[in-house]
Amino acid sequence: METIKLWNHPESANTGNPADDFEPYFETYLLDKSQPLRGAVVVCPGGGYSCRAPHEAAPIALKFNELGFHAFVVHYRVAPYRFPAPQRDIFRAVKLIRSRAAEWGVDASQIAVLGFSAGGHLTACAGTLFNEIDANAGDEADAYPQRPDAIIPCYPVISFSKWGHSGSGINLLGERLGDLGERYSLETRVTPETPPAFLWHTATDGSVPIRNSMEFATACWNNGVKAELHVFPEGPHGIGLAADYPDAKRWPELAATFLKTTCGFTAR
Numbered sequence: 193m194e195t196i197k198l199w200n201h202p203e204s205a206n207t208g209n210p211a212d213d214f215e216p217y218f219e220t221y222l223l224d225k226s227q228p229l230r231g232a233v234v235v236c237p238g239g240g241y242s243c244r245a246p247h248e249a250a251p252i253a254l255k256f257n258e259l260g261f262h263a264f265v266v267h268y269r270v271a272p273y274r275f276p277a278p279q280r281d282i283f284r285a286v287k288l289i290r291s292r293a294a295e296w297g298v299d300a301s302q303i304a305v306l307g308f309s310a311g312g313h314l315t316a317c318a319g320t321l322f323n324e325i326d327a328n329a330g331d332e333a334d335a336y337p338q339r340p341d342a343i344i345p346c347y348p349v350i351s352f353s354k355w356g357h358s359g360s361g362i363n364l365l366g367e368r369l370g371d372l373g374e375r376y377s378l379e380t381r382v383t384p385e386t387p388p389a390f391l392w393h394t395a396t397d398g399s400v401p402i403r404n405s406m407e408f409a410t411a412c413w414n415n416g417v418k419a420e421l422h423v424f425p426e427g428p429h430g431i432g433l434a435a436d437y438p439d440a441k442r443w444p445e446l447a448a449t450f451l452k453t454t455c456g457f458t459a460r
Contacts, residue, residue: 194220198266198284200329205272212272216281218288221253221263222296223460229293231302231457232262234285234340238309238430240349241278241363242271247432248308252444255433256306259448260459262298264289268314271363275376276325278364279317283327283338286318290336302457304342306447309400309430310360312348313378316408319343319389320381342455344390344447347397347429350404351377357400379404382411388418390450392443399429420450 198216205212223230233256237248244267253263268281286303293300307315317325322339352361352373361369365376374380389412393405405421412419424440434440451457 196220196288198281198288200331203277207272214269214273216267216269218264218266218285219250219253220296221250221257221265223257223260223262225297227297227460228458229297229299230260230262230459231304231451232264232289232298233344234282234289234303234305235263235265236268236282236305236307236311236314237265238307238311239270240357240360241310244268244270244311245308245430245432248311251433252306255444256448259444261448261451261457262296274366275364275372278314279321279325280327282314282318283322283325284329284333286338286340287327287333287336291333299458300336301341302455303340304344304451304455304457305340306344306346307348308346308432310349310357310363312345313350313360313364315343315345316348316350316378317376319386320378320383339385340387342388342390342451342457345405345408346391346443347393347400348391348404348408349400350379350408353377355401355403357404379407379411382408382415382417384415384417386412386415386417388450388455390420390447392422392424392440392446394424394427394431394437394440396426397429418454420454422446
């Protein structure tokens with residue numbers, strides 16, 4: 193595993209406390225590079241835009257390695273950093289991965305972003321805001337596109353409305369939530385250019401209502417975007433690989449099939 197910093201010049205959180213400053217980075221989980229080029233999954237752990245949950249990081253990357261994909265885990269900025277810092281981080285990660293795709297055995301046209309909860313919001317941002325967030329850094333990676341080829345929001349925060357998740361919105365937007373909350377409720381930002389989306393949620397999620405996934409999937413279908421939504425009957429919020437839930441634990445295999453059959457990704 194290699195650790196790669198996202199930015200050449202780290203940005204301060206500007207809180208007056210150096211302990212709040214964070215250098216975002218990603219970790220590589222690469223398969224045998226001597227094999228033909230294959231797709232990659234870029235993982236965004238959840239945590240309400242206040243932290244990054246470990247059980248939604250390395251274990252997810254390793255699972256997608258088992259399923260035949262290269263994987264990366266992005267440790268993006270969270271509060272006290274505000275929008276668009278996390279969004280710039282995920283787009284920068286996609287650019288950097290594409291810039292080194294041949295070296296790593298990655299097909300640069302087969303990069304999916306996957307994330308959980310608030311990381312699911314970040315994932316949906318990757319699929320909807322790629323034309324408006326500047327993730328350039330003045331190096332060779334700037335020349336590469338930042339739009340992912342597929343997105344996999346897992347029990348995602350999509351909206352900051354009454355049925356969304358205001359805590360994530362506060363951490364991301366701070367005092368600007370009232371002004372910008374609707375704009376970054378991403379069910380309103382889907383267009384025909386949004387990449388194919390695989391979503392899953394549990395019906396009993398008591399923290400982020402299932403309507404988040406339903407509204408985003410519906411927006412995809414209304415815009416002619418290929419989308420698949422799985423609703424599993426049981427499981428609380430934040431279950432990651434869902435090992436203790438026989439229905440929900442099937443989601444990685446279902447997502448892998450979606451990438452291969454609907455999106456044309458190559459796996460081992």
